Amino acid sequence: EKPRHQGMAKNTYMRWRLPLVCLLWEVAMIVLFGVFVRFGAEADAHWEEEKREMNLTSDIENDFYFRYPSFQDVHVMIFVGFGFLMTFLKRYGFGAVGFNFLLAAFGIQWALLMQGWFHSFKDGKILIGVENLINADFCVGSVCIAFGAILGKTSPIQLLVMTLFQVTLFSVNEYILLNLLHVKDAGGSMTIHTFGAYFGLTVTRVLYRPNLEQSKDKQGSVYHSDLFAMIGTLYLWMYWPSFNSAISDHGDAQHRSAINTYCSLAACVLTTMAFSSMLQKKGKLDMVHIQNATLAGGVAVGTSAEMMLTPYGSLIVGSISGIVSTVGYVYFTPFLESRLHIQDTCGIHNLHAMPGLIGGIVGAITAAAATEDVYGKEGFIKAFDFTGVYRTRTPSIQGGFQAAGIVVSLLMAFAGGAIVGGILKLPIWGDAAAENCFEDDVYWEVPEDEESDVYHMHNPDKPASP
């Protein structure tokens, strides 16, 4: 009756494996949280005493009021933004939103621990507050990016395994960059986008499926799925200023990050539209570009947004990244697939990898070009945290370390992606056969709806089910 899903039951039966992984993991989280995680001073009921000690006169000085609105915007980007952006596929909407939901909910718990051990560990406890929640969302953002490359080709268990490893590697890489290299990367061009994207591209390379053209008919969109995807696009686009400013220093740094990102994204839309039309023989706009390349401007100022990039600098960076990203969709993605066997479902190479590199480079240049004149004496020290052992760092040295951060992120991504890809290739995780990729029916109860009637309509010997 449904011959195209013949091999499914054997391959993709999740009934015991998926629950086992989910429950084991959650039990581990509970135990580890029980041992390690406690409220930070600003979320603890002892806050009244803390306030007195720190000479704070008002509850409004609690970090909650500086960062919570940005946190919620970031939260929307991770769950609705990434989730719906990937619903463009005609028959993979449940998987896009649902698996993104699963892996992100899974990842933020593990990220709270991993990042906590590196950054918020005190007297044997991880002390968390709103900034930790933002950082956990950021970390998971890099997993959502990597998910974009393998969308439709992996089982939920593979995604959970990848999340486990990627969050771990992300935290190590982040620690190297922020703590050892003393690099600035508030919006994560390097730690989130470059690392996440090249990690995902390496994984999808390792998982190369030579027969993927068997599910070619499902790799496209339908009219409504493109509109659902625009929900994701717009929320990512609108809230990106919050993303890049969420963990910047209080005051001018948060303010500046938001403005730079706003400008970069606005410019990016125009160059994306221009090149989308220009690169197409009929001159029509392509929703794939509008859904994705318009966001490259946010990625590309991820490192430099909190610096004195200036509004016109942001327009330049945004303009360039929109062009690079759109050109990528038209020329690079087919090349990557046919020549390098990198099957990149969502085109994360164009949206995150290249703009992430641009972002790292722009950050290095902006840091190297910083002067006390532009930042003010105090602002200069505060912006780059040139205190303590870093008191003697000069902008050009900082620029060098920023550049080193890009290289480290790339190496971590390639090495990590290769290893994790190898693990995911093991034949035990329940991924679907090539002809069943990009099809929700494999892992989800799918309603027998009008649309599928329409689908069957074309096979006259298979009558539409009532």
Next chain:
Amino acid sequence: EKPRHQGMAKNTYMRWRLPLVCLLWEVAMIVLFGVFVRFGAEADAHWEEEKREMNLTSDIENDFYFRYPSFQDVHVMIFVGFGFLMTFLKRYGFGAVGFNFLLAAFGIQWALLMQGWFHSFKDGKILIGVENLINADFCVGSVCIAFGAILGKTSPIQLLVMTLFQVTLFSVNEYILLNLLHVKDAGGSMTIHTFGAYFGLTVTRVLYRPNLEQSKDKQGSVYHSDLFAMIGTLYLWMYWPSFNSAISDHGDAQHRSAINTYCSLAACVLTTMAFSSMLQKKGKLDMVHIQNATLAGGVAVGTSAEMMLTPYGSLIVGSISGIVSTVGYVYFTPFLESRLHIQDTCGIHNLHAMPGLIGGIVGAITAAAATEDVYGKEGFIKAFDFTGVYRTRTPSIQGGFQAAGIVVSLLMAFAGGAIVGGILKLPIWGDAAAENCFEDDVYWEVPEDEESDVYHMHNPDKPASP
């Protein structure tokens, strides 16, 4: 021409009844607002003087800046969250979003008055500010929950009548709990969820329709409607930390509520996915569970989120509630319908009733277990408001009162639901016949679209309209 809607015109003609109810109500609101409602000190133009009197040095001390971002998140949950969550039905999207819109807009006005009389009444006037707006949204949330039980089976007039009574009863119940029993329930496990859900379940029991299987074909979802519902789910899930923290004390309490809720919800997703797959013979995930049970973690920490539940405590509560809720969808909902004649369209028993009870119980235990050591001397008094006449309350007594709050909420829900159900059973409100349930066409102008062509396609003797 449209035989399946034959009896409609007679039953469900809204032309004079619905406008009459809406306009009468709105006139009443205007009169009552005119007599009673004024701006509170922080929204009144006299604020400059107030500021001086209260020795406030900055406008940022205005409650607006403590609570407005949370208010907007709650607002989204009520209108988009609940509205879209209920669009999962294939032909009831207009009713889901539109009637939710109507009853909530209707309810918040009445709630401002009812809650105002109980809590913000001073010198003959109700003085409102942003906290009142949040509380009005909360109150209406309990009506949206009850709406979930009777979705698709009631006329808009019935919904307006139910809203009128339920808001009233909610306010009385809330007054008993918060003021007479001095119970803590910032996120409303008891006042909103337990009360709202058992109220709705009682109403749907009274309105039992023995022939509802006549509209069985419309009780399911289609592919796109499940994606629309996920918009609702995700907004509820993402903003729930704002919901549970919106009216907590300034500072650490708001901060802590958000963290606890974030943790609980993350854990809940994993156990929901696990049990959704485990309880299904083919091991596939069911969108009904993902759309609903993933939210149980937010309900179940509604009372205790602002307490020192701790992150790992939140993980435990979230994990359990996800399991209970998913099991409920698989086993309890069919049982309730077949044995107890409780037809619960959205499964609010699983999403709100049981997790609400869990939330009340967890709150009672957490309160009873509180110590000055954990909270600090000041924090202890502040967290439970052990001042004035409540100065001598001990944690274990507080725990007892919390438990009493659950019982009171249940009794109010059952009694109120029975009475209101009886009123709604009167044959004057224009509800549809059983065969026309779950069909927008009854109360809405529905476009003659391609989809309905597809629908008619299966009846070969009824040609598709052009």
Next chain:
Amino acid sequence: EKPRHQGMAKNTYMRWRLPLVCLLWEVAMIVLFGVFVRFGAEADAHWEEEKREMNLTSDIENDFYFRYPSFQDVHVMIFVGFGFLMTFLKRYGFGAVGFNFLLAAFGIQWALLMQGWFHSFKDGKILIGVENLINADFCVGSVCIAFGAILGKTSPIQLLVMTLFQVTLFSVNEYILLNLLHVKDAGGSMTIHTFGAYFGLTVTRVLYRPNLEQSKDKQGSVYHSDLFAMIGTLYLWMYWPSFNSAISDHGDAQHRSAINTYCSLAACVLTTMAFSSMLQKKGKLDMVHIQNATLAGGVAVGTSAEMMLTPYGSLIVGSISGIVSTVGYVYFTPFLESRLHIQDTCGIHNLHAMPGLIGGIVGAITAAAATEDVYGKEGFIKAFDFTGVYRTRTPSIQGGFQAAGIVVSLLMAFAGGAIVGGILKLPIWGDAAAENCFEDDVYWEVPEDEESDVYHMHNPDKPASP
């Protein structure tokens, strides 16, 4: 093969024109930003020094924390609110969301400059901060409104040209009102809605298409497109309190604006539902009304929300505007089209023009009725900014100036709309023929999906493409 789009290739080929306009524009923006735009004091790295000079003790005093959450809500309204509101057409969802995205991204850059020259110009530089971002979004809001009148009938180039001119005229009109007439209009009833709507209506009048009935079949909605539109409606409705309060004075004024708008919108929903049912023979609700007229209450308190309109005053204004708007959809829109040849795709006359006028009038009355008793001595001066040369203004004179502001806005709209309409009528911009209006296929790559198969299904001699 596709005869209904025969003339398309000749008319609407965008390949060189659209990229040229986009890129030229963006280069101009970069140059002008480079010359003029810099960070304001609160976003500049010198903020530490500024803080000391202004005697600010905390970073929380940065305007970012007063306005950023409101900014993000406004941002959502412009991009998701307006964008999705216009997706109600069955085959114009890409154009609605995508062109709105393009023109808004385009417009905010130009608005930052235009408004900056008028309001934030200091020592040869435009100094920007979060308030400028909000104002740029506001300005673009008026373009989104005008877009509603010509939706589906214009090329993207026409939209970009219109945006260029409309932003310019908006800024001039805003300068006359706010600076020369010293008028209050925080939520923009006059500057945004009245101006934007009458501008758009004049443009669509000039662009009158006598044969538009040739695309009649595409001017309607389908079931799912009406649900997409409700996303836009609800986000506009929920965030409107942020819109009207976003640039009000810190403290009570922002607080009050939000409350008044909340009340007005709630009342508006009830009267809209009442009249939607009442004005329809079958008494059914019409999604067009619910999607649009429910928002009139936000428009109609745009001027007065920050004044002491009072909650019951807001209910009255909201109730009336819901009625006027719904009546407009039923009676005025057909009249405007048949008699005045004003083809108003989205009915902006009902949602923005008439409620905008009501808003201006209510603002004038509320200002004229202000007393020191109601506002307090300080509050009175602060609310109307009766300082400096305006020290001697009385409420009744202020009311007169407010009324003059309406007239100026109307005149600017009519004159500007006529000129810009004339420019857009030139045969060089690539707009589609009448029979291709309201069809995404003209300017977008549209997936060959199941739905279009359904569409073709009715033509038996044209087999569905695979």
